[in-house]
Amino acid sequence: MKSIFPELPRQLGVYTLTRLIELRKNTALYEARQTHVDRAVVLEVLTPGAAHKEEVTFLAQARLRVASSELPHVANVYESLRAEGHWFLTQELPLGRSLAEIAAAGEQLSVPLLCCIISAAAEMYDLCSQVELHAMPLAPSSIFIEDSGEVHFLSPLVEGTSHSAEEQMQALATALSPVCPQHKSAGLGRTITLIQWMAEGYEGTFLPWNTLGETASTILQQLAEDARIALESSLSYKIRHNPFLLKARQFTRRWAFYIITYASIIITLSCMGTLFGLADPVHTSAKGAESILCHQGGESEFVLRKPVSMAEYDDFIQTFDNMSDEERDELLDNLPGEITTIEPAEWDSQWNNKSQKDPVTGVTYWQALAYANYHGGTLPSVNQLQALKAAGVKLHKQEWTRSEQESPEGILYGDYTYLLINSDGKPVPSASRNYQRNDCSFRICLPQEDN
Numbered sequence: 001m002k003s004i005f006p007e008l009p010r011q012l013g014v015y016t017l018t019r020l021i022e023l024r025k026n027t028a029l030y031e032a033r034q035t036h037v038d039r040a041v042v043l044e045v046l047t048p049g050a051a052h053k054e055e056v057t058f059l060a061q062a063r064l065r066v067a068s069s070e071l072p073h074v075a076n077v078y079e080s081l082r083a084e085g086h087w088f089l090t091q092e093l094p095l096g097r098s099l100a101e102i103a104a105a106g107e108q109l110s111v112p113l114l115c116c117i118i119s120a121a122a123e124m125y126d127l128c129s130q131v132e133l134h135a136m137p138l139a140p141s142s143i144f145i146e147d148s149g150e151v152h153f154l155s156p157l158v159e160g161t162s163h164s165a166e167e168q169m170q171a172l173a174t175a176l177s178p179v180c181p182q183h184k185s186a187g188l189g190r191t192i193t194l195i196q197w198m199a200e201g202y203e204g205t206f207l208p209w210n211t212l213g214e215t216a217s218t219i220l221q222q223l224a225e226d227a228r229i230a231l232e233s234s235l236s237y238k239i240r241h242n243p244f245l246l247k248a249r250q251f252t253r254r255w256a257f258y259i260i261t262y263a264s265i266i267i268t269l270s271c272m273g274t275l276f277g278l279a280d281p282v283h284t285s286a287k288g289a290e291s292i293l294c295h296q297g298g299e300s301e302f303v304l305r306k307p308v309s310m311a312e313y314d315d316f317i318q319t320f321d322n323m324s325d326e327e328r329d330e331l332l333d334n335l336p337g338e339i340t341t342i343e344p345a346e347w348d349s350q351w352n353n354k355s356q357k358d359p360v361t362g363v364t365y366w367q368a369l370a371y372a373n374y375h376g377g378t379l380p381s382v383n384q385l386q387a388l389k390a391a392g393v394k395l396h397k398q399e400w401t402r403s404e405q406e407s408p409e410g411i412l413y414g415d416y417t418y419l420l421i422n423s424d425g426k427p428v429p430s431a432s433r434n435y436q437r438n439d440c441s442f443r444i445c446l447p448q449e450d451n
Contacts, residue, residue, distance in 0.1 A: 122213025
């Protein structure tokens with residue numbers, strides 16, 4: 001199978017392809033960069049010109065792979081999209097390096113890292129077999145390892161295609177063989193024997209995944225115990241645990257704590273302008289405390305840290321009721337003519353049973369946009385809310401965004417999908433801008449010059 005895009009980079013919607021990772025039967029894996037958010041992802045692209053049956057199968061696989069995010073060690077799978085005439089699946093790029101990259105660089109893994117990969121694969125494949133999920137054998141480019149021993153896999157699920165445990169084991173043994181250490185080291189013989197068991201079976205019989213995983217974990221435990229004994233007998237360990245030196249270090253740390261505490265108090269007072277008059281009005285203003293500056297598409301906007309509260313929305317309702325007809329027409333100019341009320345769903349129940357500081361819920365896209373227009377702003381994009389999530393801001397169950405995209409299922413959603421975003425920072429398609437449930441909230445963003 002030839003590369004789908006022989007010349008890189010290639011643009012697919014908001015993604016720029018940067019590197020071919022792996023060719024599969026009907027798809028190709030690419031590393032890509034997502035614009036605006038500036039993050040690396042993996043795109044699995046369906047071969048151009050694929051038959052309709054293959055497109056249907058690909059979409060069914062996409063839904064299954066999104067579910068694979070619940071499997072241990074498997075990278076998150078986001079959604080299937082269509083852009084530039086191509087179907088593709090978006091998945092996070094795992095941390096660390098793939099076995100293919102390590103082998104291509106002529107490097108080898110340590111025995112503990114090899115055992116970590118076998119143990120993680122056994123855990124993942126064993127769970128797949130228990131719940132009857134079809135998991136394909138993983139190629140070296142789909143297995144990632146961090147220096148700390150954390151293991152990550154690209155989604156291994158395939159709809160309707162059964163692969164035996166023997167095929168999975170043999171593929172893993174093939175992936176590990178090029179990165180095995182060439183020089184003798186502790187535990188190497190046992191680990192190579194374990195890899196041979198995966199490739200050939202034990203006396204002609206393939207062991208179950210859980211047995212292989214337990215064996216790898218046992219090797220890790222024995223290596224850790226051997227390392228501990230060697231450490232405690234070393235000169236450096238004896239120096240670190242010398243009673244006199246321990247007391248000296250405790251004394252130093254105590255005084256260092258006092259010095260750092262006093263310095264922090266002085267710096268804090270300085271920033272507040274109470275000691276040296278060096279306060280920065282931008283950083284200490286209420287707006288600065290309540291919003292985060294997001295740069296996107298050449299524009300800078302302040303996105304509120306908290307969703308609009310019931311008290312804030314109630315003020316908007318009161319103001320709207322007191323507006324003249326001309327003022328209302330101007331505010332609703334960009335909204336559809338059928339909008340009849342700005343009150344959210346179950347408004348009275350919310351007001352009576354919740355705190356006024358809680359987020360207002362049950363708002364439609366149009367009601368949220370009307371509120372934002374009144375305050376001179378707009379709704380944040382999906383990318384901006386994901387940036388807030390990455391910055392530690394807690395998102396509500398579902399929040400309206402201004403993002404829209406071509407719908408992956410036109411019959412279900414129409415030509416375009418209007419996106420909400422959930423508390424995990426993942427987009428959630430909505431069939432209509434009039435979608436209204438008691439867990440839909442929103443926040444607004446304002447231009448930097450108006451903030």
